[in-house]
Each structure stands twice: as C-alpha cells, then as structure tokens.
Amino acid sequence: MTVACLGTGIGGSGDIAIGDAYHVSRGAVCVNPSWVESSQVDAEVRRFESAIATAGEQLRRVRQQIPGDTPPDIAEFIDTHLLMLEDKALSSQPIHLIRSQGLSAEWALQQHRDALIRVFEQIEDTYLRTRRDDLDHVVDRILDILLEHQAPAFDDLAGRIVLAEDLMPADLILMKNQGIAGFVTDYGGPMSHTAILARSLGLPAVVGARGVCRCLRHGERLILDAANGVVLAGADTATLLQFEALRSAAISRTAELRRRGAGPTVTRDGATLTINANIELAEDVDVARANGADGVGLYRTEFLYMNRDTPPSEDEHYRAYRDVVDGMRGRPITIRTLDLGADKQPGGGAHGAASSNPALGLRAIRLCLKEPELFYPQVRAILRASAHGRVRLMLPMLTSAWEVDQAKRIIALVMRQLDADGIDYDRGIPIGGMIEVPAAALNARAFARRLDFLSIGTNDLIQYTLAIDRVDDELTYLYDPGHPAVLRLIREVIDAGRATGVPVSMCGEMAGDLAFVPLLLGMGLREFSMQPAAILDLREYVRDLDSGELERIATCVLDDPTQPDPLDAFTRTLHTH
Numbered sequence: 023m024t025v026a027c028l029g030t031g032i033g034g035s036g037d038i039a040i041g042d043a044y045h046v047s048r049g050a051v052c053v054n055p056s057w058v059e060s061s062q063v064d065a066e067v068r069r070f071e072s073a074i075a076t077a078g079e080q081l082r083r084v085r086q087q088i089p090g091d092t093p094p095d096i097a098e099f100i101d102t103h104l105l106m107l108e109d110k111a112l113s114s115q116p117i118h119l120i121r122s123q124g125l126s127a128e129w130a131l132q133q134h135r136d137a138l139i140r141v142f143e144q145i146e147d148t149y150l151r152t153r154r155d156d157l158d159h160v161v162d163r164i165l166d167i168l169l170e171h172q173a174p175a176f177d178d179l180a181g182r183i184v185l186a187e188d189l190m191p192a193d194l195i196l197m198k199n200q201g202i203a204g205f206v207t208d209y210g211g212p213m214s215h216t217a218i219l220a221r222s223l224g225l226p227a228v229v230g231a232r233g234v235c236r237c238l239r240h241g242e243r244l245i246l247d248a249a250n251g252v253v254l255a256g257a258d259t260a261t262l263l264q265f266e267a268l269r270s271a272a273i274s275r276t277a278e279l280r281r282r283g284a285g286p287t288v289t290r291d292g293a294t295l296t297i298n299a300n301i302e303l304a305e306d307v308d309v310a311r312a313n314g315a316d317g318v319g320l321y322r323t324e325f326l327y328m329n330r331d332t333p334p335s336e337d338e339h340y341r342a343y344r345d346v347v348d349g350m351r352g353r354p355i356t357i358r359t360l361d362l363g364a365d366k367q368p369g370g371g372a373h374g375a376a377s378s379n380p381a382l383g384l385r386a387i388r389l390c391l392k393e394p395e396l397f398y399p400q401v402r403a404i405l406r407a408s409a410h411g412r413v414r415l416m417l418p419m420l421t422s423a424w425e426v427d428q429a430k431r432i433i434a435l436v437m438r439q440l441d442a443d444g445i446d447y448d449r450g451i452p453i454g455g456m457i458e459v460p461a462a463a464l465n466a467r468a469f470a471r472r473l474d475f476l477s478i479g480t481n482d483l484i485q486y487t488l489a490i491d492r493v494d495d496e497l498t499y500l501y502d503p504g505h506p507a508v509l510r511l512i513r514e515v516i517d518a519g520r521a522t523g524v525p526v527s528m529c530g531e532m533a534g535d536l537a538f539v540p541l542l543l544g545m546g547l548r549e550f551s552m553q554p555a556a557i558l559d560l561r562e563y564v565r566d567l568d569s570g571e572l573e574r575i576a577t578c579v580l581d582d583p584t585q586p587d588p589l590d591a592f593t594r595t596l597h598t599h
C-alpha cells in the first residue's frame with residue numbers, strides 16, 4: 023500500500039528523490055575525545071557540576087509546568103530523571119576521570135555513559151533495559167548544556183531521505199556533504215534559509231509536512247516528489263519505475279536546456295536581461311556557470327561561519343571569495359557581507375543571546391556595525407578579492423541611510439589600512455545594499471543616492487511587510503509575493519533606481535518564480551538573481567515575452583490605487599492580448 027504525506031515542496035519541477043528513510047534527531051549529541059590542561063582541572067570539575075545543576079533546574083522547571091490533568095507517569099518520568107541527576111553514581115566517576123586523567127567534562131561523561139551502557143546491555147530484564155533510555159536522556163541533557171554551540175553529528179546518510187522535525191541550514195550543509203538524496207521536515211516554511219539552501223544545493227525536499235516522523239518507518243523506501251510536495255511510502259515496483267523515469271526525464275531536460283541556453287537572455291522585443299545566480303557555498307559556482315549565469319548576484323557568505331566555534335579568519339574569507347571569483351571566470355560577483363541572525367545561526371541550533379523576536383533582532387548589518395571586529399576581516403577579504411576580478415560588495419538588511427554611511431566609513435578605513443600595508447584592491451569597488459525592510463523600500467531614493475546598486479530581497483521584504491515569520495510553516499498560506507502592498511514597495515524601489523540612475527536587481531526567491539517574472543519585467547526590472555537551478559527555465563521563458571507590452575499593462579494596473587489584486591488583473595489582461 024502507498025502512503026502519501028503532504029507538505030510544501032522545495033525544488034523545481036521534476037525534482038524527485040528516491041531513497042531509504044533515515045530519522046535524525048537534532049538532539050543527537052556528538053562528543054569528541056578531549057582533555058584539559060592540569061591547571062584547568064578544578065575549573066573543569068566545576069563546569070561539570072554546574073552543568074548537572076543546570077540540568078536539574080531545567081527538569082524542575084519542566085515538572086512545574088506540567089498541566090494538572092496530565093497522566094501521573096509523565097511527572098514520574100521526570101522524577102526518575104531528577105533522581106538520576108542527583109545520584110552520585112552518575113557524577114562521581116566522571117569527576118574522577120577529570121581529576122585523574124584530565125579528560126574534558128563532556129568526554130569524561132561520555133566515557134562513563136559507555137561503561138554504564140555496557141552494563142545495561144547485559145541485563146536480561148526488559149523493563150530494566152528500558153532504563154537505558156532514561157540514562158541516554160539524562161546524559162544527553164547534560165551534554166547539551168556542556169556542548170552548547172556544537173553542531174550535531176550525522177552519520178551514514180549517503181543516498182538517504184532524511185526525516186527530521188526540523189533542520190537548520192548548518193545541519194543541511196553537514197548532511198549534503200554526506201550525500202543525502204533529499205529530506206522531509208515536520209516544520210519549516212518554504213522561505214526559510216534551510217529551504218533556500220536546499221534549492222541551491224539541488225536537494226529535493228518537502229517541508230512543513232506535519233507528522234511525518236511519526237508515520238514513516240526508519241529504513242523504508244520513500245519517493246519524494248518535491249514539485250508537488252508529496253512523500254510516498256510503500257510504493258510498488260511499477261510506481262518506483264514510473265518515478266525513476268520521471269527523474270531521468272528531468273535530468274535529460276536540464277541537459278537540453280543547458281545546450282539551448284547559451285548566449286545572452288533577450289526578450290522577443292529585444293530587451294536584454296541579466297540573469298545572475300544566488301550562491302551559498304563556493305562550490306555552487308559550478309552549477310551557476312553550467313546554467314549560464316551572467317554573474318553572482320548574491321553570495322550569502324554567512325555559510326562560511328557555520329558548523330564551527332570561531333568566525334573564519336580574514337584569509338579563510340579571502341580564499342573562499344577568490345575561489346568564487348576564479349570559478350566565475352571574469353563574470354561579476356556580488357559578495358554580501360555577513361547576514362547572521364534569525365534562522366541563520368552558526369551552529370545550527372538556537373544559540374546566541376536569546377532574542378524574543380530574532381528576525382527583528384541583531385541581524386546582518388546591525389550585528390556588523392555593533393561588532394565591527396566581526397566586520398573588519400570580512401571587508402578586508404572582500405577588498406583583497408576585488409584585486410582578482412569584478413567584485414561588488416553588498417550590505418544586507420539596511421533600514422536607515424545612516425547605516426550605509428557608517429558601513430562606508432568602515433570600508434574607507436579598511437581601504438586606508440590596505441593602502442598602508444601595500445595590498446592591492448579595486449578602489450572603485452561598487453558598494454550596494456539590499457532593500458528588504460519596508461522602511462528602506464519606502465525610502466529607496468536615500469539609499470540609491472548613497473549606493474552604487476540596490477538589490478531587492480523579497481524574502482525578507484515580504485516577511486516584514488506582511489508581518490509573517492518566513493520560517494513558520496503555519497503561515498505559509500499568508501506568504502504572498504503578489505500582495506498589493508509588496509508590489510507597491512517593489513515598484514517604489516525600481517522607480518527610485520530609474521530616477522537616480524542606480525541599477526536595481528532582485529535577489530529574493532520571487533525573482534526566479536515564473537509566476538511573477540512578467541509583472542516584474544512590466545515594472546521595469548531587468549536584473550534578476552536566483553538559485554542556479556531556476557536560471558534555465560527563466561531564460562527559456564522570457565524569450566517569448568514582449569517587455570514593451572508587459573510595461574504597458576503593468577503601468578495601467580499598478581497606477582490604479584483601487585485595484586485590489588494587481589497581479590490577477592495583470593495576468594488576466596495579459597492573457598486577453
């Protein structure tokens with residue numbers, strides 16, 4: 023029998039993955055052997071004892087919050103864990119290992135856990151054996167506290183379809199490196215950075231498929247039809263063959279489009295468009311180039327900061343940027359400065375100072391201006407890379423014009439330092455900014471006057487305009503790029519660019535969505551940047567469009583402030599022509 027689960031598909035048409043289900047828990051804790059200096063032993067013991075105390079506090083808080091009508095065994099379950107935490111049998115041996123052998127607290131605890139598990143495995147009694155799960159829960163809780171900021175480990179994932187409650191972008195990078203075929207999550211919206219990264223990595227995925235973890239078995243063969251947001255389990259041979267055939271057809275179609283796509287992208291009436299790629303990792307340039315990207319319109323450099331404890335050094339930045347510059351062979355590269363924060367955290371988890379509203383918090387340019395020591399090495403590296411090719415520097419998440427002034431002062435300072443050090447860079451490097459906050463869109467001319475180019479980040483612009491968290495799959499139905507307010511803001515930015523002679527591009531997901539491209543062309547947009555896989559379809563599609571006709575219809579529809587649904591009116595008028 024075939025079971026189907028529905029969620030939001032991530033991937034282009036024809037994106038299909040077939041593989042065995044692999045459940046991962048983001049709670050899985052990875053401990054590497056490590057030791058401390060003898061002078062640190064006392065402090066390490068204190069760290070261990072404090073982690074146990076924190077774990078106890080956490081459990082007591084959970085226990086207090088249990089509603090009165092909850093079955094009593096839930097509270098008993100927590101009591102058992104509290105008793106284990108307080109039991110010297112759990113803590114005395116790790117403390118001994120720290121003192122006698124200089125093991126780190128987490129490594130000592132892991133050693134002790136392994137020894138206890140060996141004992142549990144020899145127990146015949148099934149009930150007592152289940153106590154092993156309790157031990158795991160308690161130890162994992164302490165390790166989570168000790169290993170704050172450490173990313174979970176994932177093993178043996180090649181060819182698997184990963185099932186998880188949720189995944190962070192940092193997790194996905196680790197998993198992609200292990201060769202997963204695709205993934206399914208219970209939570210997460212299609213505009214989350216995890217979903218965007220999946221598209222960029224060419225990983226078929228279904229997100230926000232609530233309940234998947236419960237109804238699919240580990241190891242069973244799954245078909246993931248990302249275009250339709252469907253996960254199939256228990257498929258018979260005929261169905262499997264059918265999906266295999268669809269997958270092969272999609273691969274052949276990509277090859278055919280690549281063959282046909284060479285040369286500039288020109289509409290039927292002769293308007294030339296620039297079609298750039300959004301990339302997250304230096305290796306993405308291969309697909310970008312293969313798909314005929316004119317350049318890189320958005321390099322999301324924050325992925326350099328993920329799955330590590332310390333920020334990358336200036337040289338690491340520089341090497342990554344040089345690889346991209348070299349890989350794109352003379353085409354322009356737009357390097358966006360760090361946009362960490364919100365759903366992009368270095369370690370994949372909810373780290374960093376807690377903010378009750380992370381998307382409205384210390385993110386992107388705000389973080390860089392507040393912590394310039396984070397900004398300097400990156401700016402230096404971008405400038406150094408500019409000596410090797412056509413590099414542009416782009417500032418994310420601008421809200422007020424003074425942020426540009428302040429960032430430019432820092433850039434000028436770094437330039438003076440490079441001059442003093444005799445290091446070469448492009449003195450005329452174009453400095454641009456992302457317009458992705460409604461305040462910036464409404465004030466776009468102030469930004470255009472200060473910057474060499476603007477790029478509309480619709481993913482955030484939509485989130486902030488419509489007041490919906492882009493990561494929350496329960497709000498996906500409200501995420502509407504065609505909302506009249508969003509369209510007005512986009513038009514405002516394009517018009518500001520036209521009035522000031524400053525080029526405007528779009529690098530949000532909307533730019534690669536064929537449903538909106540005619541209207542965007544009609545508004546006068548000529549530069550688009552998108553995940554590399556979307557480039558081929560877009561190039562093919564726009565060749566049949568008449569930009570003059572689109573502009574006439576768009577002006578008519580958008581000039582009418584009473585029009586309740588400009589996108590619909592535009593599309594209907596277009597189809598009657």
Ligand code: PEP
Nearest residue numbers: 458479480481482529530
């Ligand atoms: C955007 O907000 O549209 C954008 C391109 O930036 P990001 O998706 O990285 O936030």
Ligand code: MG
Nearest residue numbers: 458479481482
């Ligand atoms: Mg953004």
